[in-house]
Amino acid sequence: VQLVESGGEAAQAGGSVRLSCVASRYSGNNYCMAWFRQAPGKEREQVATIDSDGSTSYLDSVKGRFTVSQDSAKNILYLQMNSLKPEDTAMYYCAAEPCVYCSGGDCYNGYNYWGRGTQVTVS
Numbered sequence: 001v002q003l004v005e006s007g008g009e010a011a012q013a014g015g016s017v018r019l020s021c022v023a024s025r026y027s028g029n030n031y032c033m034a035w036f037r038q039a040p041g042k043e044r045e046q047v048a049t050i051d052s053d054g055s056t057s058y059l060d061s062v063k064g065r066f067t068v069s070q071d072s073a074k075n076i077l078y079l080q081m082n083s084l085k086p087e088d089t090a091m092y093y094c095a096a097e098p099c100v101y102c103s104g105g106d107c108y109n110g111y112n113y114w115g116r117g118t119q120v121t122v123s
Contacts, residue, residue: 001023001024001025001031001096001113002023002024002025002113003021003022003023003094003095003096003113003114003115004021004022004024004094004115004116005019005020005021005092005093005094005115005116005117005118006019006020006021006022006118007019007020007118008091008092008117008118008119008120009120009121010121010122010123011084011120011121011122011123012084012122012123013084013085013086013122013123014083014084015084015122016080016081016082016083016084017081017084017120018078018079018080018081019035019078019079019081019092019094019118019120020076020077020078021033021035021076021077021078021079021094021115022074022075022076023075023076023077023094023096024075030052030098030099030100031052031096031097031098031099031113032049032050032051032052032096032097032098032099032102032105032107033049033050033068033070033077033094033095033096034046034047034048034049034050034094034095034096034097034105034111035047035048035049035068035077035079035092035093035094035095036092036093036095036111037088037090037091037092037093037120038090038091038093039087039089039090039091042090044093045059046059046105047059047062047066047079047092048062048066048067048068048079049068049105049106050068050069050070050077051099051102051104051105052099055104055105056068056105057104057105061087062081062088065081065082065083065084066079066080066081066082067079067080067082068080077094079092081120084120084122085122086122086123087122088120088122089120089121089122089123090119090120091117091118091119091120092117092118092119092120093114093115093116093117094114094115095111095113095114095115096111096112096113097109097110097111097112097113
């Protein structure tokens with residue numbers, strides 16, 4: 001699986017950004033998808049997940065502001081980010097893992113397919 005993120009940009013606090021992640025070269029498995037982020041000097045954190053049945057989960061600090069969705073026909077994952085805060089500044093990564101290894105957004109051996117990231121800066 002190859003993952004390519006896009007859509008990161010500099011935004012003002014209170015504004016919105018939509019990230020996209022195009023997935024290709026699927027092996028035939030159903031994949032669970034996730035968005036992670038990592039700010040300089042901080043640990044990577046799981047922001048949002050979506051299972052093959054559409055079930056979602058969110059980091060507490062983004063609930064009500066971020067929405068994860070996917071266009072299964074086009075193999076595109078989205079993250080709509082509203083009411084942005086400076087603390088949302090980070091590199092955002094798309095990740096994937098076969099759903100047979102995951103439950104409720106968590107994967108037993110972690111997510112093993114990653115994109116290169118897209119930068120979101122909020123000021």
